[in-house]
Amino acid sequence: MNRKEIASVQTYMRRLFGNDGISLGIPKKPNDPVEVWLNGEFIGTLYRDEEEGEISYDFNMTILDVDLPVQ
Numbered sequence: 001m002n003r004k005e006i007a008s009v010q011t012y013m014r015r016l017f018g019n020d021g022i023s024l025g026i027p028k029k030p031n032d033p034v035e036v037w038l039n040g041e042f043i044g045t046l047y048r049d050e051e052e053g054e055i056s057y058d059f060n061m062t063i064l065d066v067d068l069p070v071q
Contacts, residue, residue, distance in 0.1 A: 001027070001034055001046075001048045003026065005048065006024050006026065006034055009024060009034075009046065009057055010022065010023065010024040013036075013059075019038070021038050021039040022036065022037070022038055023036075023037045023038075024036055024037070024046060025037065033045040033046060033047050034046040034047075036059065036061075043061055044059055044060050044061035044062065045059075045060050046058070046059050046060075047060065
């Protein structure tokens, strides 16, 4: 993803989730996934996919069972 795409997706995610604490990091290598952060804590990765001329973005967030509230 280029910087313009990253900025656009970051703006979209902030608006969608109503949280300005969301930030997207610039990947070290051009085709690496983008890291997604919430208030300085890593929460997931963002991938770009292009198929038949259509571009989509896939946000992947892993939730560990130890992070879930005790029931």
